[in-house]
Amino acid sequence: MNYAYLKKLVQKIVLALFLITFSLPSFSQDSLATTSEIDTTIINTIVIRKNQEKIKHIPRGAHLTNPYISFKKTKPLAKKFKRFRIPSFWIKKNQLGIRVSEVAFVNWNAGGNNSISGLGSLKFERNYKFRYVQWDNELELRYGLNAQEDQKLRKTDDNIRMSSTFGYRRDTISNWYYSVKANLRTQFSNGYKYPDRTTPISRFMAPGYFFFGAGTSYITPDQKFNLYISPLTLKSTYVLDQRLADKGAFGVKKATLDTNGNIITPGETVFVELGFLLTNTWQTNIAKNVKMKHRLSLYTDYLTSFGNVDVDWELNIDLKVNKYIKANIGTHIIYDDDILFDEVKENGVVVDAGIPRIQFKQLLGVGVSYDF
Secondary structure, eight states, X not given: OOHHHHHHHHHHHHHHHHHHHHHSOOOOTTTSOOOOOOOEEEETTEEEESSOOOOOOOOTTOOOOOOOOOOTTOOOOSSXXXXXXXXXXXXXXXXXEEEEEEEOOSSOTTXXXXXXXXXXXXXXXXXXXXXXXXXXXXXXXXXXXXXXTTSOOEEEEEEEEEEEEEEEOSSSSOOEEEEEEEEEEEOSSOBOOTTOOSSOSBBTTBTEEEEEEEEEEEEOTTSOEEEEEEEEEEEEEEOOOHHHHHTTGGGXXXXXXXXXXXXXXXXXXXXXXXXXXXXXXEEEEEETTEEEEEEEEEEEESSXXXXXXXXXXXXXXXXXXXXXXXXXXXXXXXXXXXXXXXXXXXXTEEEEOOOOOOEEEEEEEEEEEEEO
C-alpha cells in the first residue's frame, strides 16, 4: 500500500469535514448552542472578567456545614458574674487582724498563772499611680491587752500611725520621684509603768510625732521597695499633757521652778526640730507562704544635736497558713536621744541615771486576718 497516497487522502477528508461543519447554517435549536454573551472586556493589554466562575472542585479538607449553637459543653459559672467596670488607678487595701494567745493551768505542779492576751489591728491603704504621679496613703491602728490571774488588764501594744507621700517624676521610665512626705504617730490610751496605775507616763498625743518634709524617692514598679531621702524635714514633738510637759518628757522644754518647787513658767507642749530624714520600706517573699516586711526611719537634727540619730525600725515576718489564718513574728526597736528615762535613787544615792536607752519590743502570735 502506498502510505504517502493514504496520508494525503486522510488530510483531504479532515479538511472537508471542517469546512462543512462551520459553513452549513443551523437547522435546529438542539444542534448548536446559542451565542453566549461575551464575558470579558479587553482594555489595551488588561483583561477583566465580568462573571466569576463557581468552584467545581472542593478540597476534601473543607467542611461546608450550616452553623448552629450547642450548649452540650457549656458549664455553669463557678463565681458570680461581674460586670465590666472602668479601670481605676487607685489601689485599695483593707485588712483586719485579730491575734489571741492563752495559757491555762489546772493542778500544774510547776506553777504558773492563767493568762490570755489579745491584739487587734486595722490597716487601710489608698494608693494612686498614673504616669508621672504617685500618691501613697496609709493608716495603721493597733491595740493589745493582757489579762493574768489575780491582776488587772495591762496594755501590751498601742499605736496610731498615719502617713502620706506624694511623688512626681519627669518621665515614665525613671523610678526616681520628687516627693513630699507627711507622717503622724501617737497612741490611743494612757501608758503606765506597771504595777503603778495612778501616774501615766504617756497619753494620747503625749507624745505625738509629726514629720513633714520634701526630698526624693526611689520606688520600684512593683512598689515593694521604697527609699525616701529628705535633706529638709520638720519634726514636731507634741506633749499635750501639762503634767508631762512640766517634767520635760519626750524632749520638750520643762517648767521653770522656784526654790520651793512652785512652777514659775509652765513647760512647753511642742518641741520643733529641723533635720535630715531617711526612710525605707521593703517586702519580699523569703519562702513559700513566708513574707518579710521591713520599715526603717533615721532622723538627725541640724540645730541642736546633729549626728545623734533617732532610730525607728520594725521587722515583721508573716507566715500564711491559709487564706484567713496567719502567724506573725515581729520586732520593734526605737532609740530617741530626746527620750530620757526616770532617774532611780536608793537612800538618796542615784542608782540609775535617766539617760536615753534602746527600746525593744518582740511579738509572736497566731490569729485571723481578713482582707476586705
